[in-house]
Amino acid sequence: MKDASQDNTGTPTPEELREQVERTRDKLGQTVEELAAKADLREQTKDKVAAVKERAAGKAGTASGRMRHLTEQAARRVKDRTPDAVLEESARVTAQLRERTVRVGQYAAVKAPDPLRERAERAAKAVRANRAPLLTGSALLVAFLLVRRSRGRNR
Structure with a gap:
């Protein structure tokens, strides 16, 4: 048809x-x-870079959370295993250090030249800005030393 x-x-x-x-x-x-x-290729590369960044950020967040959790656990264990007398002495020494630091800072503020004071202020700001990582690192160092010390005794 x-x-x-x-x-x-x-x-x-x-x-x-x-x-x-x-x-x-x-x-x-x-x-x-x-x-x-x-x-x-440029657009494909951008897409792949964005995907990799997203995965890396997710993994970093997960690792950071895990590290924070492990650090808290380690700090709790150290505190639980540390005798009260040591904790009290540590608190007393810390208070003394703070007091002495204030006095030294006041003395340095009066006696130190301006460029040195400015550098010290920048260093202090950097320490304050990075307080959490510094405390975490210190706690991990203490935990490592305590574990190492206890393993040395067990041998």
């Missing part, structure tokens, strides 16, 4: 040809866009 849109010779009409050309153009445009997206 003949299609009404074709003439008697079986060739498509001009309207059908236009539609066919339009469909082909659409398909070709989509194909070109897909190929351009695949060839866009």
Whole structure:
């Protein structure tokens, strides 16, 4: 049976040809866009970098949380195993150190030259800004030394 849109010779009409050309153009445009997206190395690199950054941030957050948890556990264990007399002496020595530090700071503020004072202030700010890592590191060092000391006794 003949299609009404074709003439008697079986060739498509001009309207059908236009539609066919339009469909082909659409398909070709989509194909070109897909190929351009695949060839866009810069965009692919950006996407991969973003994915790697996201994974790294997630892993860093997880590791940080785990490290914080382990540090807290270690600090609790050290505190639990430390005799009360040692804790009290530690608190007393800490108070003395704070008092002496204040006195030395006051003396240095009066006697030290300006450039030295400025450097000391910058160092103090850096220590205050990084207090948590410094305390964590100190706690880990104490825990390590206590474990090492106890293992030495057990041999």
